[in-house]
Amino acid sequence: MTRAENALTHPLELRYGTSAPQTEWVMNPIVAGILAHKSVRKFAPTSLPPNALEQIVAGAQSAATSSNLQTWSVIAIQESSHKDSVATLCGNQEFIRRAPLFLVFCADLARLGAISEREGLAGEGLDYFEMFIMATIDAGLAAQNAALTAESLGLGICYVGAARNNPRELATALQLPQKVFALFGMAIGVPAEGDSSAVKPRLPQAEIVHHETYNTQGQEANIAEYNAIMRKFYASQNMGVEGDWSLHSAKREEHVKALTGREIMREALIERGFGLK
Ligand SMILES: Cc1cc2nc3c(=O)[nH]c(=O)nc-3n(C[C@H](O)[C@H](O)[C@H](O)COP(=O)(O)O)c2cc1C
Numbered sequence: 620m621t622r623a624e625n626a627l628t629h630p631l632e633l634r635y636g637t638s639a640p641q642t643e644w645v646m647n648p649i650v651a652g653i654l655a656h657k658s659v660r661k662f663a664p665t666s667l668p669p670n671a672l673e674q675i676v677a678g679a680q681s682a683a684t685s686s687n688l689q690t691w692s693v694i695a696i697q698e699s700s701h702k703d704s705v706a707t708l709c710g711n712q713e714f715i716r717r718a719p720l721f722l723v724f725c726a727d728l729a730r731l732g733a734i735s736e737r738e739g740l741a742g743e744g745l746d747y748f749e750m751f752i753m754a755t756i757d758a759g760l761a762a763q764n765a766a767l768t769a770e771s772l773g774l775g776i777c778y779v780g781a782a783r784n785n786p787r788e789l790a791t792a793l794q795l796p797q798k799v800f801a802l803f804g805m806a807i808g809v810p811a812e813g814d815s816s817a818v819k820p821r822l823p824q825a826e827i828v829h830h831e832t833y834n835t836q837g838q839e840a841n842i843a844e845y846n847a848i849m850r851k852f853y854a855s856q857n858m859g860v861e862g863d864w865s866l867h868s869a870k871r872e873e874h875v876k877a878l879t880g881r882e883i884m885r886e887a888l889i890e891r892g893f894g895l896k
Contacts, residue, residue, distance in 0.1 A: 630654035636820030636848035645739040651770050659775025660714040662808030667719050670719045671772060675722075675807070679761040690750070691758035693765075694801075695720060701792075708747025710781030710879070718806035723782055723789075724762045728756030728893070729798040745798065746894025752863050758802050759873075768809050775814070776830045779804035782879040786887040797820055797892030817856060820848050 629639045630646070644650075672695055679693065696702050697720055705723070706715035710836060715721050728745050735742030736832050744750055766776045782804040789801050810816075821827075824842035846863035854859040860867050875882050888895060 626836075631820075633818040634821060635797055635823065636852060637823075637844075639707040642815050650770075652767065654819060656770060657818050658777040659808075659810045659816050660712075660777050660806075661740065661811040661814040661816070662714065662717045662719070662775065662806070663811045664717070665719070665809045669846065670771065671769070671807075673722060674772065675765045675768045676858070678887060679765035682757075682760040682764040683886060684757045684760070685753045688731060688753070689757065690754035691761055692725045692730070692799060693761070694725065696723065697721075705792055705804075706790070708735060708782075708785045710777050710784050711779060711884065712806075714777060715804070715806050716779075720807040721760075721803045722765065722807065723793060723801050725759045725795065725804055726751060726758055726800045726802055726893075727798070728754055729813060732798055746896050748895045751893050751895060753800055762803070764837065765805065773809070774807055775810035775816075778807060778873070782881070783867075783884065786881075786884065787890070790891060795891070800888060800891050800893065815856070820845070820852055825873070837842045844859065862864040 627633055627636070627638065630651055631639045631644060631654065658731060676693065680689075684690070696705055699716075701715055702718075702721050705721060706712060709715055714761075728750055731750075732742055732745055735745070754827050762778070766778075769776050780803050782801050786801065789795075791798075793801060796802065822845050826845070842865060846865055849860075849864040849867075852858075853863075859868075873878055885895065
């Protein structure tokens with residue numbers, strides 16, 4: 620490292636929490652926007668610009684989708700009492716209530732089921748785990764495009780995995796039919812003035828990229844380097860995280876209790892009409 624952390628300014632330096640590699644990087648508005656992502660959990664009491672929802676959804680629908688099957692749907696929640704009860708089910712996270720828009724991304728095999736029926740075809744594949752994986756990938760890609768679109772409009776976003784904390788109750792609240800499952804949410808709004816969220820450093824590329832074949836060489840050193848970066852980040856953001864990234868991450872799956880209700884996922888999916896064969 621050649622400079623102090625507080626001198627890091629280049630988007631790549633902020634992304635990795637260390638001084639930028641000495642290579643030529645192409646920086647254009649899309650790359651800059653992607654690198655600048657940070658979750659926002661403080662929203663101004665302001666509504667979204669006109670047509671923001673439509674633009675965000677068009678961005679989401681522009682993502683690639685397996686065989687063009689488009690096995691996802693999104694529920695847009697804007698009405699405040701509905702948002703309030705949904706927020707309660709999603710880990711009771713206050714920022715969801717404050718956000719003018721809460722999107723719930725769903726794996727949706729119901730549409731294909733209906734089409735198969737109308738076409739007089741069996742739809743056997745819908746009962747297989749593969750189709751659930753396909754739908755979750757489609758929804759994830761769509762959501763990330765939605766996030767980038769929203770961020771490009773100057774909005775802030777935060778994903779909400781806690782949408783899986785109470786899958787049965789959320790399905791009821793959203794009136795989801797069989798074969799539609801709420802995977803995760805996304806709170807979207809105008810970042811509050813003085814919002815102090817910051818770009819959170821990621822693991823060094825050496826830990827993530829495996830050339831030609833998978834190997835764990837250097838893992839310990841890579842993670843030690845990242846732990847040191849994250850300790851400083853946690854302190855600078857007053858995040859009150861105990862220990863370093865390794866400890867924080869290992870605690871996240873230490874006991875079933877840490878799954879915060881999501882341990883019933885397989886059962887809940889089967890109840891909701893996913894065969895998972
Ligand atoms: C699928 C998913 C679910 C998430 N769920 C929550 C959540 O329920 N509450 C929350 O505050 N943040 C949630 N996050 C945000 C992550 O904590 C955040 O993305 C991560 O710490 C990295 O920080 P960054 O987004 O600022 O780079 C979620 C992120 C993802 C991708």
